[in-house]
Amino acid sequence: MMKKAQWWRIGVIAAVVAALIGVATPANASPQQSWRPFGISQVSVFHGVPATPVDVYVNGLRVLNDFQPGTFAGPYLLPSGTYRLAITAADARNDRNPVIGPLTVSFARNTSYTVAAHLTPAGAPTATVFTNDISRTPQGTGRLIVRHTAAAPAVDVLAGGAPVIKNLTNPHQVALVLPAGTVNAAVALAGTTAPVIGPAAVPVKAGTDTIVYAWGSAAAGNLTVAVQSLRQGTLFDVPWMSRH
Structure with missing residues (x-):
């Protein structure tokens, strides 16, 4: 007879596959009663x-096909738990020879994550699981988060030509709470002011996390940024989300 834990794992697998191929509840939608047996995580x-x-x-099981560089998938709402992730070449028939992984990743309930496939400082493919702080900032402000995921040395983030984030290394992040508006930002090698990325206008929206990823390779000359936006607040404002 199959143990209860085995049935639970089968249910988790089925739910995550449905979620990542677009069947799951969108992140801005109301929760459904069918989610009640699980905790919920938000994953991009x-x-x-x-x-x-x-x-x-x-x-x-393949859940994203021909996923293109510089793009995001999600956010998806998944049952909280532990998953095995693998990233392969786009023409692979299975996950037996991944270019990244396999990784064992645990997603906690009522928590937001971004799984980032990127390069190490030396240029090798890797993945980092970032926990997204989506707690609410004061009224009229937003959170600007900068993540270093590029094959590059430590960097400074400049605003108006002056460093506001210093010596940021791969794969780390720094968060700033700022008034809503536009920040004219650039990325320079640590201790310098000559931009290697930007400058660019980065909008900071009230009640929003604006997450800027520096990615690419300094040696290949293709450093650039990608921007993710996440609404602040708890995943669901319903009583059962806080139960243990």
């Missing part, structure tokens, strides 16, 4: 490996 995926379309597998 970022592809930051240049010139390399990929497929993404979850627990051995």
Whole structure:
């Protein structure tokens, strides 16, 4: 007879596959009663490996096909739990020879994550799971988060030509709470002011996390940024989300 834990794992696998192929509840939609047996996590995926379309597998099943560099998938609402992720070449028939992974990733309930496929400082493919702080900032402000996911040394982030974030290294992040508006930002190698990315106008919206990923390769000359926006607040404002 199959153990209860095995049935639970089968249910999780089925739910995550449905979620990542677009059947799951959108992140801005109301929760459904069918989610009640599970905790819920919010998960996005970022592809930051240049010139390399990929497929993404979850627990051995392909859930993203021909995923293009510089793009995001999600956010999706998934049952909280532990998953095995693998990222393969886009023409792979299965996940037996991944270019990244396999990774064992745990997603906690009522928590937001972004799984970023990117390059190490030395230029090798890797993945980092970032926890997104989507707690509410004061009224009229937003959160600007900068994540270093590029094959590049430490960098400074400049605003108006002056460093506001110093010595940021791959794969780390820094968050700033700022008044809503537009920030004229650039990225320079640490200790310098000559931009290697930008300058560019970055909008900071009230009640929103604006997440800027520096990605690409300094050696290949293709450093650039990708921007993700997440609404602040709890995933669901319903009583059962806070139960343990």
